[in-house]
Structures are given as structure tokens and as C-alpha cells.
Amino acid sequence: MRLRPMHLLLDISLTVAKPWLLAPSGIDRVEFAHARHWSRLPARDVTFVMRTAWDRLAALPDGLAREILADAAARIAPGLDHRGISLRARPALAMTRQFLGDGVARLRGRLTERRDAVLLSVSCATLHKHAALAAVKRRGAKVAALVHDVIPLTHPHCFPQGEAERHARRMEGVSLFADAAIAVSAATRDGMQGWFAARGLALPPVEVAHLGLDLPPPEPAPGEGERPYFVMLGSLEPRKNHWLMLEAWREMAGRPDAPHLVIIGRRPAEPHLGTILLDRGDFGGLVEYRGRLPDREAARLLRGARALLFPSLTEGFGIPVAEALALGVPVLASDIPAFREVGGETPEFLHPLDGPGWRAAVLDYARPDSPRRTAQLARLPGWSAPSWDRHFAVVERVLDGLARG
Structure with missing residues (x-):
């Protein structure tokens, strides 16, 4: 200094x-x-x-x-x-x-x-x-x-x-x-x-x-052999676009290959479309809202995920994107300037309103032999953490x- x-x-x-x-x-x-x-x-x-x-x-x-x-x-x-x-x-x-x-x-x-x-x-x-x-x-x-x-x-x-x-x-x-x-x-x-x-x-x-970034000390990810899951990390504000992912899981609920979704974050006092759907939607037991978690537990869950899902409509920076990549976890993110700036060419970017595109990406990344996920993991060593x-x-x-x- x-x-x-x-x-x-x-x-x-x-x-x-x-x-x-x-x-x-x-x-x-x-x-x-x-x-x-x-x-x-x-x-x-x-x-x-x-x-x-x-x-x-x-x-x-x-x-x-x-x-x-x-x-x-x-x-x-x-x-x-x-x-x-x-x-x-x-x-x-x-x-x-x-x-x-x-x-x-x-x-x-x-x-x-x-x-x-x-x-x-x-x-x-x-x-x-x-x-x-x-x-x-x-x-x-x-x-x-x-x-x-x-x-x-x-x-x-x-x-x-x-x-x-x-x-x-x-x-x-x-x-x-x-x-x-x-x-x-x-x-x-x-x-x-x-x-x-x-x-x-x-x-x-x-x-x-x-x-x-302030990453917690590493802890073991959830055990192998469990059903694949994805994580959404961040407050449940309308701009975070939880509604899009919940709609995708509602449509996938009857599929035998459908993965789980774990949602982590603070819930706002005022309800909106995303929180209403979370409360009332039928997801066949595939969606779990965990609320706010200590950093170590959130990082542990993120490490075991097939990918972080971040379909925000707009962001100023995108700390969870950087945190996931720093932990070696693939990211599916909205194609917005802040995420391009933070993630470079490493994440896979999708339009924040392309529901079918997000659903197809999730199903692909959930597979153990996912070519798209394998390709992103190959790009990860070229990413530099802030x-x-x-x-x-x-x-x-x-x-x-x-x-x-």
C-alpha cells in the first residue's frame, strides 16, 4: 500500500x-x-x-x-x-x-x-x-x-x-x-x-x-452416485429470472432423466412471479429451496453441481459466476455484458428469455458424458479469477x- x-x-x-x-x-x-x-x-x-x-x-x-x-x-x-x-x-x-x-x-x-x-x-x-x-x-x-x-x-x-x-x-x-x-x-x-x-x-x-473473491476453505462435495443437480445462487429478486428456470423444471418434472435444482439465496419480502411459482408449482420433488446458507455450505453444494445456472436479465458484476469458475464448476449464464466481462469465453451463454435453450442445456449438462459440459471444463484452465x-x-x-x- x-x-x-x-x-x-x-x-x-x-x-x-x-x-x-x-x-x-x-x-x-x-x-x-x-x-x-x-x-x-x-x-x-x-x-x-x-x-x-x-x-x-x-x-x-x-x-x-x-x-x-x-x-x-x-x-x-x-x-x-x-x-x-x-x-x-x-x-x-x-x-x-x-x-x-x-x-x-x-x-x-x-x-x-x-x-x-x-x-x-x-x-x-x-x-x-x-x-x-x-x-x-x-x-x-x-x-x-x-x-x-x-x-x-x-x-x-x-x-x-x-x-x-x-x-x-x-x-x-x-x-x-x-x-x-x-x-x-x-x-x-x-x-x-x-x-x-x-x-x-x-x-x-x-x-x-x-x-x-473470498472463497471459503474447500470441503468435500456431496457424494458421488446421487442424482445430478444444478445450483442457482443469489437473492430471489425478479431480475435474477428464477421464473425461467422454474418453468423449465416444471416442464421436465415427468422425465426420468430430469436433474434436481437447488436454489440458494435470500427471499425478498415482496412476492413476485418467481417466488409465487416456487411456492405453487408442481416440480415432482425436483426443486429444493435452501434459503440463505453459510458460505461453506453454499460452496460445498456448488462444487458438486453439474453447473451454476445464472439466467439474470441484468447484472452489475456477477460474483457467483466468478466464484463457480474459481471452484472449477461450469456456468450456464445469460448472454449479458457483465457476465461476458467476468467469465470471458469460458461459460456457456444463452439468451435470458430462451426457455427451450436453457432446458436443452440443462439436460445435456446433466448427462455424465455431456459434450457441452466437457467442452466448458476444457476451457476453464484459461480463465483468470478476479x-x-x-x-x-x-x-x-x-x-x-x-x-x-
């Missing part, structure tokens, strides 16, 4: 909030990966900040921040479920003091001391709170924003009411306050450029930094540029 002299303000609002919420999402994990990376800096060079209940930014005492991150390391990193978990008494009491104003004053003092501060937002948790960003900018700090996608803007029908408006305000925050932006993929960068241009908004310089080292090399270059001024 070789940065020019600067003081980093790292927004860990999601990591701080997680003890009261459910299991970590992909964006939570990215924020934690950044917290893990930047906590290598001494206290004189980094301040961990959070958004308060009054939508102001507050600086956490360094010892408290690192204690919270240590707790997160024991839970977010392994992918443990957070239901029923709360912070220990001392950190909880200290957190209350931050909400009551101690942290706001601490941040103000830090910005007065260090005129070389850069606020890094990696989760978008604060980008729609323009007053908080403006307050930091007024005291001379610069702002860098990591942007995961613009999907709520391009596919608003796939999200709960109000999310598109909230994400538009986040992107307006990038336009108004960010000195630099980092996109997790070229697909996300291109989506940003199109949306900003269509609205006449200024877009700061954008770099692309692919996300890294890494956090490469991600942070880009981020550090961006921050170094801001420090250079």
Missing part, C-alpha cells in the same frame, strides 16, 4: 448496521473487504466513519471501529446469519454516543486537522444523503465513490417502490460531490455514462476495478490521483 500523504475517511455504515440486520449481502461483503484492507493503515492515516440516524457523518473512535470490524470478521467474512446477533455491551454503548453527537464533532475536528482527507464510499450507503456529503466537502475533503450498478435506474420494475428514486439521488450525489468514481465493471461504467449523459449530469472520471489485489491496485491509483490534486 503506497499512497501519497493523505487521510482516508472510510464509510463503514453498512458494516456497523449489520449486527441489527439480516445476513450480509454482496455489497456488505465489498464494504467489509475494504474495511479489512484499509484497517492496515495506522490511525493517523485512516478514520472510519458512519452515517447517523440524522443522516450526518460521524467519526468512530479508532479502537471502537476496529473492535466492530473484528466482530464483523467473525460473521460477515464467513457469511454467517446475523439474525438475533447484537453488538457486545461496550461497543453498543459507544455506538449510542456516536449517534448522540460525539462522532459528528470528532469528524469535524479530524477534517480541521487534516486538509488532505478523502472520503471513500464503497456501498452507496451515504451517496443519497447530499447534506452529509456537502458538509464534508465544505471542509476541504475530496470524495471517491464505488458504484456497483445502475440497475434500479434501467430496470425499476425489478425493485421495490422508491428504490429507483433513491438510486437516482445516489447518482446525483456522485455527480454533485464525487471527485472520482470507481465502477465494479465496464458494464456498470457504460451504464453510468449513458444515464448521466441522458440527464445532462456531469460525470467525474471513472475507473473500472473488478471485485475480488482478485482483491488487482481491485485495490486500481482503487489506490484513484486515491493517489486525488491526493496528488
